Amino acid sequence: MGKKLYIISGEASGDLHGSNVMKELLAQEPDLNIRFWGGDKMQAVGGTMAKHIRDLAFMGFVEVLKNLPTILRNIRFCKEDILKFKPDALLLIDYPGFNMRIAEWAKKNNIKVYYYISPTVWAWKENRVHKIRRDVFKLFCILPFEVDFYKKYKYDIEYVGHPLLDEIEQYQSQPKQELVISSNSENKPIIAMLPGSRKQELRTKLPIMLPLVDLFPQYHFVIAGAPNMDISVYKELIGDKKVDIVYGKTYPLLQQSEAAVVTSGTATLETGLFEIPEVVCYIGNAISYQIAKRLVKVKYISLVNLILDKEAVAELIQNDCTTENLAKELSLIVKGGKKREQILEGYSKLKMMLGKGGASKKVAQSLLKTI
Numbered sequence: 001m002g003k004k005l006y007i008i009s010g011e012a013s014g015d016l017h018g019s020n021v022m023k024e025l026l027a028q029e030p031d032l033n034i035r036f037w038g039g040d041k042m043q044a045v046g047g048t049m050a051k052h053i054r055d056l057a058f059m060g061f062v063e064v065l066k067n068l069p070t071i072l073r074n075i076r077f078c079k080e081d082i083l084k085f086k087p088d089a090l091l092l093i094d095y096p097g098f099n100m101r102i103a104e105w106a107k108k109n110n111i112k113v114y115y116y117i118s119p120t121v122w123a124w125k126e127n128r129v130h131k132i133r134r135d136v137f138k139l140f141c142i143l144p145f146e147v148d149f150y151k152k153y154k155y156d157i158e159y160v161g162h163p164l165l166d167e168i169e170q171y172q173s174q175p176k177q178e179l180v181i182s183s184n185s186e187n188k189p190i191i192a193m194l195p196g197s198r199k200q201e202l203r204t205k206l207p208i209m210l211p212l213v214d215l216f217p218q219y220h221f222v223i224a225g226a227p228n229m230d231i232s233v234y235k236e237l238i239g240d241k242k243v244d245i246v247y248g249k250t251y252p253l254l255q256q257s258e259a260a261v262v263t264s265g266t267a268t269l270e271t272g273l274f275e276i277p278e279v280v281c282y283i284g285n286a287i288s289y290q291i292a293k294r295l296v297k298v299k300y301i302s303l304v305n306l307i308l309d310k311e312a313v314a315e316l317i318q319n320d321c322t323t324e325n326l327a328k329e330l331s332l333i334v335k336g337g338k339k340r341e342q343i344l345e346g347y348s349k350l351k352m353m354l355g356k357g358g359a360s361k362k363v364a365q366s367l368l369k370t371i
Contacts, residue, residue, distance in 0.1 A: 002029070002031035002032055002033050003029070003032055003033070003088045003089075003371055004032075004033045004034075004035070004085065004086065004087040004088050005025070005032055005033070005034050005035075005087055005088065005089055005090075005091060005367075005371070006034075006035050006036070006082055006085055006087040006089075006090050006091070007021075007022070007034060007035075007036040007037070007038065007042075007047075007090075007091045007092075007093065008036070008037045008078070008090070008091075008092050008093065008095065008098070008099055008102060009036070009037060009038050009039075009042070009053065009093035009094065009095060010037065010053055010056045010093075010094070010095030010098055010099070011053060011056070011094065011095060012039060012053065012197065012228075013094065013266055014038070014053070014093045014094045014095055014117075015038045015039030015040070015041045015042050015053055016041055016163075016167070017093055017094070017116065017117065017163045017359075017360070018036065018038050018041070018042045018093050019038070019041035019042045019044065019045050020163060020166070020359075020360035021091070021093075021116065021360045021363050021364055022034060022036075022042060022045040022046065022047060023045055023360070024360045024361045024363070024364035024365075025364045025367070025368065026045065026046060027364075028364055028365070028368055029368055033047075034046065034047030034048070035047060035048045035049075035050055035081075035085050035087070036048070036049060036050060037049075037050055037051045037052075037053070037056070037078070038052075038053060039052060039053040039054070050078075050081050051074070051077070051078075054228075055070075055074070056074065056095075056098075071098070074098070075098065075101060075102070078098075078102060079102070079105055082102075082106070082111070083109070087111065088112070088371050089111070089112040089113070089114060089137075089367070089371045090102070090103075090106050090111055090112070090113045090114065091114045091115075091116060091363075091367065092113065092114070092115045092116070093116045093117055094116070094117040094119075096119035096120070099115070099119075100119060100128065100131065100132075100135075103115065103131075103132075103135040103136055104131065104135050106135070107134065107135040112137045112371070113135055113136050113137055114136070114137060114138050114139075114140070114363075114367050115132070115136045115138070115139045115140065116140045116160075116363050117140070117141070117142055118132075118139055118140075118141040118142075118143075118146055118150075118157070119132070121149075122145070122146065122149045122298070129150070129153045129155065130153075132155070133153065133155045137370075138157075138158065138366065138367075138370065139155070139157040139158070140157070140158050140159075140160045140359075140362070140363050140366070141157050141158070141159055141160070142159075142160060142161065142162045142163060142359060143162070143303075143306070143307060144159060144307065144353050144354065144355070145306075145307065145309070146159070147159050158362070158366060160358070160359040160362040160363055160366075161354065161355055161356060161357050161358060161359045161362070162269070162354050162357075162359065163357075163359040163360060164266065164269055164270060164273060165273070165354060165356070165357035165359070166357040166358065166359060166360065168251070168270070168273050168274065169357055171251045176252075176255070177249070177251075177252040177255075178252070179222075179246065179249060179252045179253055179256050181220070181222060181244045181246070182244070183220075183242060183244055184220040184244070186220075188218060188219055188220040189218075189219055189220070189257075189258040189334075189335075190219065190220050190221075190222055190253070190256055190257045190258060191212070191216065191219045191220070191221050191222070191257060191258060191259050191260065191261065191330070191334075192221075192222055192224060192253050192254055192257040192259075192260040192261070192262075192271075192276070193206075193209050193221055193222065193223045193224065193243075193260070193261050194223075194224045194250070194260060194261070194262040194263055194267045194271070195209060195223065195224075195261075195263055196226070196263035196265070196267075197226035197227075197228065197229065198226075199229070199233060201263055202226075202229070202233060202234070202237065203237070204283045205263055205281055205283060205321075206223075206234075206237045206238075207237065208281070208283075208321060208322065208323050208326065209261050209281070209323075209326065210237065210238065210241055210243065211323045212261070212323065212326060212327060212330065213241045213242060213243055214241075215323075215327045216327075216330065216334075219258070219334070220242075220244070221242075221243045221244075222243070222244045222245070222246060222253055222257075223238075223243060223244070223245045223246070224246060224249070224250040224253055225245045225246060225247040225248075227247060227248055231245065250267075250270070251270075251274070254270065254271055254274040254276050255274060257276050258276075258277075258334055258335060259276060259277045259278065259279075259330060259333050259334050260276050260277070260278040260279075261278070261279050261281065261326060261330065262278045262279070262280055262281065262302075263280075263281055263282065264280055264281065264282040264301045264302055264315070266303070268280050268302035268303050268304050268313070269302075269303040269304060269307075271304075272303075272304040272313070272346075272347050272350055273347075273350075273351065275344060275347045275348075277313070277333035277334075277337075277339070277340050277343040277344065278304075278313050278333070278343075279313065279314050279316065279326060279329040279330055279333065280301065280302040280304075280305075280313055280314065280315045280316065281316050281317075281321045281326070282301050282315070282316070282317045282318065282321065283317075283318055283321050284318070300315060301315050301317060302315055304346070304347075304350060307350055307353055307354070308346055308349060308350055308353070310346075312342075312343060312346030312347075312350075313343060313346070314329040314332075314333075314339075316329065
């Protein structure tokens with residue numbers, strides 16, 4: 001009888017990392033029976049889907065409050081589903097608001113819990129470390145500084161490297177994908193716009209980013225479209241500006257850009273690993289932001305700066321995120337700009353600190369050894 005594993009990921013990034021871990025798990029143990037919460041990528045690998053991530057992603061304090069009944073219903077369903085499936089272990093991927101609750105419940109029900117991608121306890125709610133130690137059998141983390149952070153609490157965790165390293169390395173090992181952009185007839189150098197993947201992000205960021213098109217006429221601006229977002233949302237915001245949108249082509253876009261304007265999140269690290277100088281933007285719901293500002297204890301908002309522990313790339317947050325400030329910072333990082341070389345030096349240090357890839361394989365091996 002094969003072993004049974006229940007996996008919970010709740011967002012697009014979790015679906016990606018979950019699918020890679022599943023591939024490794026099934027390569028090493030083909031008769032492993034996997035049931036999961038995830039998206040299309042995990043579904044394509046195999047196993048049985050219990051819930052799709054499109055029913056799950058709520059961000060920020062205000063948004064979570066609005067959707068509380070749905071969230072509580074999901075938690076109830078999850079517990080019942082796990083008990084019915086009777087897994088040998090649970091693998092929780094990121095998604096801490098939900099997964100930490102499930103971890104506590106699972107521990108009480110004698111179900112072994114593995115956690116991949118540590119909750120950001122170093123940023124806020126540091127007291128959650130004690131809960132993680134109590135409820136999680138093994139924690140796999142992806143940021144180098146987390147090892148020392150957990151050492152303070154005498155909790156031995158496993159640093160597996162950042163999963164993006166594998167994604168990008170795999171992409172770069174393939175033949176270069178040409179970016180076909182119909183309207184860049186003059187072959188101007190490209191500036192990438194990564195405004196995020198949620199409607200609320202696009203509505204707050206794009207009106208600030210788009211005036212750059214007129215301020216930098218010597219460049220061609222291209223938006224990385226979110227796969228789940230209808231083109232009409234972009235069209236309405238773009239109006240008559242000469243901007244292209246590409247879907248599912250973020251890596252080829254970054255690879256062929258001179259600089260980028262990026263919404264905070266994983267994309268800041270992706271841009272850094274492609275060695276494209278960037279300006280990072282963040283505008284949150286005003287109430288959520290004020291609450292977060294009082295609770296969060298980190299100096300930086302972008303992963304590049306957090307890992308390097310210094311401001312290598314400019315961060316324009318909330319009221320500082322204006323077109324004027326964006327234009328000023330962008331002019332410093334395009335070719336010939338004063339900050340460009342300095343950013344590129346920071347990126348090579350970043351790569352050194354992250355080390356080698358292989359995160360998914362390490363998680364799979366460690367889990368199968370002790371399940």
